[in-house]
Amino acid sequence: MEMIDTIKIIVPYSQRPDWFDKARLQRQFDVTNGYFKATANPSNANKALGIYQPRLAYTEKPLGGYTKSYELAIELSLPKLVFSNNFSELSDADFPEVIKKLSETLHTTYNVWLLWHQLEQARVSKIDYSKNIVFNDHTPVSTIVSKMRTANIYKVYDVQKTDFKNGGHVYHIHTNSLDVAMYDKVAELRQSKVSEKRSYEKDGYIQLSLLDELDKHRSTTVARFEIRLNSMKKIRNELKAIGSNSDITFRELFSTDISRKILLRHWSNIFDLIPKALLDTDTPEQLLLNIAKADPAMKAREALAIMGLRLLANNQEERYVRNLMEGLFTPSQYRRLRQKSREPLNATQLKTLIQVTNTLTAMTPVSIDDYVL
Numbered sequence: 001m002e003m004i005d006t007i008k009i010i011v012p013y014s015q016r017p018d019w020f021d022k023a024r025l026q027r028q029f030d031v032t033n034g035y036f037k038a039t040a041n042p043s044n045a046n047k048a049l050g051i052y053q054p055r056l057a058y059t060e061k062p063l064g065g066y067t068k069s070y071e072l073a074i075e076l077s078l079p080k081l082v083f084s085n086n087f088s089e090l091s092d093a094d095f096p097e098v099i100k101k102l103s104e105t106l107h108t109t110y111n112v113w114l115l116w117h118q119l120e121q122a123r124v125s126k127i128d129y130s131k132n133i134v135f136n137d138h139t140p141v142s143t144i145v146s147k148m149r150t151a152n153i154y155k156v157y158d159v160q161k162t163d164f165k166n167g168g169h170v171y172h173i174h175t176n177s178l179d180v181a182m183y184d185k186v187a188e189l190r191q192s193k194v195s196e197k198r199s200y201e202k203d204g205y206i207q208l209s210l211l212d213e214l215d216k217h218r219s220t221t222v223a224r225f226e227i228r229l230n231s232m233k234k235i236r237n238e239l240k241a242i243g244s245n246s247d248i249t250f251r252e253l254f255s256t257d258i259s260r261k262i263l264l265r266h267w268s269n270i271f272d273l274i275p276k277a278l279l280d281t282d283t284p285e286q287l288l289l290n291i292a293k294a295d296p297a298m299k300a301r302e303a304l305a306i307m308g309l310r311l312l313a314n315n316q317e318e319r320y321v322r323n324l325m326e327g328l329f330t331p332s333q334y335r336r337l338r339q340k341s342r343e344p345l346n347a348t349q350l351k352t353l354i355q356v357t358n359t360l361t362a363m364t365p366v367s368i369d370d371y372v373l
Contacts, residue, residue, distance in 0.1 A: 003090060004127060005079060005086055005128060006075065006126070007128070007253075008123055008126035009073070009115060009125070009250050010074075011076075011118050011122045011123075012071060012118075013019040013067075013070055015060075016058075018230035024143060035060065036060040038058045038059075039057045040053070040110065042203075050205065050206055050209070051104070052203070053186065054106065056074055057072050057077065058071070059073070073125070074106070075098060080207070085210060085368055086096075086130075087222070087367075088367045088368045089366045091256065092256050095156065095254050099116050099120060100116070103115075119250060120249070120250055120334070120373055121250070121251065122249065122250045123232070124232070124249065124250055125253065126229065126231070127229050127253055129263055130224060130226040130261045131224070131226075132224050133222070133223040133359045133360075134221075134359075134366055135220065135221045135223070135355070136292055136360070138218075138219050138292055139352055141184035141185075141187070141222070141223045144182060144353065145171040145182055145184075147183055150274055150275055151270045152225050152273050153269070156269045156273070157175055159174070159242050159336065166299060167194055169187040170200050172200060177233065178227075180225070180226075181200060181224075182292050183200055183223070183224055183226045184222070185219065186214050186215075188200055188219065188224075189201075189210070190202050190211065192205070193211065210368060216243055223356070225321060227262055230373060235248050236248060242261040242265060243261075244258055248259060260363050263360045264360050267357065267360055268343065271357065279349040279350045286349065287307045288304070291303045291347050291349055302340075309321070309325070312324075313341065325338075334370070
């Protein structure tokens with residue numbers, strides 16, 4: 001299961017960041033009130049080498065009475081830290097390895113020394129729960145995304161913006177403190193290779209090498225469902241909504257149970273509002289999808305011909321269709337297509353959406369090793 005992708009944790013830290021690489025250091029300093037902030041992002045050199053780095057932000061905030069708060073914010077993708085990609089997924093048992101790897105990375109890349117218990121008990125100010133849903137039957141992720149668009153989400157979300165972008169590969173619901181997204185992992189990785197600014201997911205540079213291997217598995221598609229909780233208040237509200245008494249520390253939020261409940265809660269919000277009666281109607285899109293999934297080896301020309309014949313048969317009597325086809329082509333061609341067009345097709349769209357539900361419920365870990373070895 002992948003419980004967490006990106007997380008932002010905050011730890012008390014009173015050392016001025018003189019150790020930051022000046023080429024990557026940005027500072028804000030207000031002499032009137034003593035506010036100080038310094039940020040550091042992954043270096044271009046490490047990006048080119050495929051070395052993953054967290055993003056850091058150190059702040060000093062005046063509290064009054066000549067006192068200040070000193071904090072270090074650390075933002076990173078946990079699976080990218082551990083696996084160098086977020087196709088592979090973490091489990092509860094991986095938490096010690098996550099802490100160990102994070103501690104070592106902070107030391108080697110930024111010369112930041114933090115004890116394990118400091119990281120474990122760090123407050124979480126932002127967290128992304130997510131799950132990869134793998135299909136091995138040519139299911140286009142864009143069909144899932146398009147069905148989600150039919151849900152009247154305004155009944156359950158105070159929506160600021162919805163995006164349907166990158167050729168239909170991404171559906172994104174944005175509110176003040178929450179983002180809900182479903183997107184095509186492989187298509188987004190291709191987009192990141194062209195321009196990371198246009199991709200929904202960031203830091204794609206760390207996993208671009210996977211594209212060639214994933215492209216070898218043409219029947220395999222990967223949908224990613226992601227919930228981004230963008231403030232401490234929103235995290236607390238979400239925990240309350242799922243009936244959890246957990247504190248907002250790194251250790252407690254690294255939880256399969258919390259991840260499952262939050263993902264299912266928001267998927268159910270959308271799934272329940274999708275008009276089910278329209279899912280498997282004989283539209284050209286749905287017919288083509290069902291024909292292709294029934295016989296993955298079928299060529300595009302034949303699939304389109306069968307789709308066209310089915311649509312003709314739905315609107316005209318059979319004798320007229322036969323005379324038309326035999327007049328335009330040959331009787332043998334018509335008989336062959338007629339036989340194939342009469343083969344029963346499975347209704348796939350509702351089953352596909354139910355597979356998303358089942359995957360979020362089971363939270364079975366996915367590993368990229370299953371596809372690249």
